Amino acid sequence: MQESQYIWMSGELVPWHEAKIHVLSHVAHYGSGVFEGIRAYETPTGPAVLGLQAHVRRLFQSAHIVEMPLRWSEEEVAQAIVETISANELCACYIRPLAFRGYAELGVLPTTCPVELAIATMPWSTLHGEEALEQGIDTCVSSWRRMAPDTHPAMAKTSGNYVNSQMVLLEARRNGCAEGIVLDVAGYVCECSGENIFLLQDGVLYTPPVGDSILPGITRGYAIQLAADLGVQVREERIAREALYIADEIFLTGTAAEITPVRSVDGRAVGASAPGPVTRRFQEEFFGILQGRLPDRHGWLTPVHALAQGGGR
Ligand SMILES: Cc1ncc(COP(=O)(O)O)c(C=O)c1O
Structure with a gap:
């Protein structure tokens, strides 16, 4: 560090x-x-x-x-x-x-x-590296499950919850993957060790609902806002594991991961094994706003100097 x-x-x-x-x-x-x-x-x-x-x-x-x-x-x-x-x-x-x-x-x-x-x-740059943002990452479904709803409070970002994330990530890296995709206790797709997940299928974006043992990611919320801006329908619903294998595009969202495309799951290519056009559009908008190339139309950013002087939001 x-x-x-x-x-x-x-x-x-x-x-x-x-x-x-x-x-x-x-x-x-x-x-x-x-x-x-x-x-x-x-x-x-x-x-x-x-x-x-x-x-x-x-x-x-x-x-x-x-x-x-x-x-x-x-x-x-x-x-x-x-x-x-x-x-x-x-x-x-x-x-x-x-x-x-x-x-x-x-x-x-x-x-x-x-x-x-x-x-x-x-100071810090990227979670999975610049190449990951450009080319996507390889992932695998974890043998570890996300905690059941009545065990640990998944909606709270507690230190203790991250033992689960550590097990997921250690296993994924041992298997040569950048990230592990975690299923919930019922076997439905949840999220990754430190990212929420989105799947694109026939032009519709799917993501697991808050309450399905996921951390309600702030970046997840931004991706949903961007989808509305770009006219992409979002469905927050339970996702079967096999949907990962037939998705046209998959991307992960997180403060650290930003918008990271997934190019494979369990050795199966996602789309053309490269970031798809919708994922690219989301990245363009997201980074455009954050780097000041596009207007901050949703008020995502707080200028440090403004708040330091007592005038920011
Ligand atoms: C388990 C988990 N899910 C999702 C996320 C993404 O959340 P956010 O977009 O708020 O960083 C994170 C990162 O904090 C995380 O640790």
């Missing part, structure tokens, strides 16, 4: 290597953290955070789901994010807020452990 100078730790900016927690902190043992992955893009008018409010809101929703009360408001957290980007003098960067249960008692019950918040920002 590329380091930057400061990390915001529960209210103050501390030097990167001093942002430490005690080894007996609750989060280290019981996965009691909720976090976000956010990005800032370099635009002609300076750095701008993609989906700042949406990500901060999801952080608070995740915390609420797992009964982790934060002692900051959403506005304060958004401001702290912008402050950290500015202090680190970053343009394009990845932003990682992590709220977690800290050090007090050792035991599963979290209530005595204080809730802390760290915000790190760092």
Whole structure:
């Protein structure tokens, strides 16, 4: 990872290597953290955070789901994010807020452990590499299932949930694939280790519904908005595994993955084994907006300088 100078730790900016927690902190043992992955893009008018409010809101929703009360408001957290980007003098960067249960008692019950918040920002480029955005990635269906609805709260972005993602990704990489596609307990397509999934079939875009053990991705929401802009019908419905094999196009969405085309699933080519025309159109619109080549017509971006001066949304 590329380091930057400061990390915001529960209210103050501390030097990167001093942002430490005690080894007996609750989060280290019981996965009691909720976090976000956010990005800032370099635009002609300076750095701008993609989906700042949406990500901060999801952080608070995740915390609420797992009964982790934060002692900051959403506005304060958004401001702290912008402050950290500015202090680190970053343009394009990845932003990682992590709220977690800290050090007090050792035991599963979290209530005595204080809730802390760290915000790190760092230079970062692509998840699967530039080539992946251009040519697509190879994927395989995981032997691991996404958690059942009444086990872990899938809609909350908790640290503990990412044991599942780790198992999926370790297996996929061992099998020579960039990503694993995870099915739900009933065997329907869910998402990947860190991305939501979209399938195009006969001009209609399919994606699993929120509530089907997926993380409700912010980028997933943007893809649905773009589909409306481009006149592509979207159906949020259960998807059978075999639909992956006959899809005309498949792409993954995520803050880290952006819009990544899939060129194969389980060794079977998707379309012409290269990103299809609809996926390309989505990428053009998405990156066009983020890089300031197209107007930010949906208000996705928050200019860092505007918020740093107290005037942004
Ligand atoms: C399991 C999982 N699904 C989907 C996503 C995509 O979410 P977003 O678009 O908000 O980054 C992520 C990334 O955070 C993820 O970890």
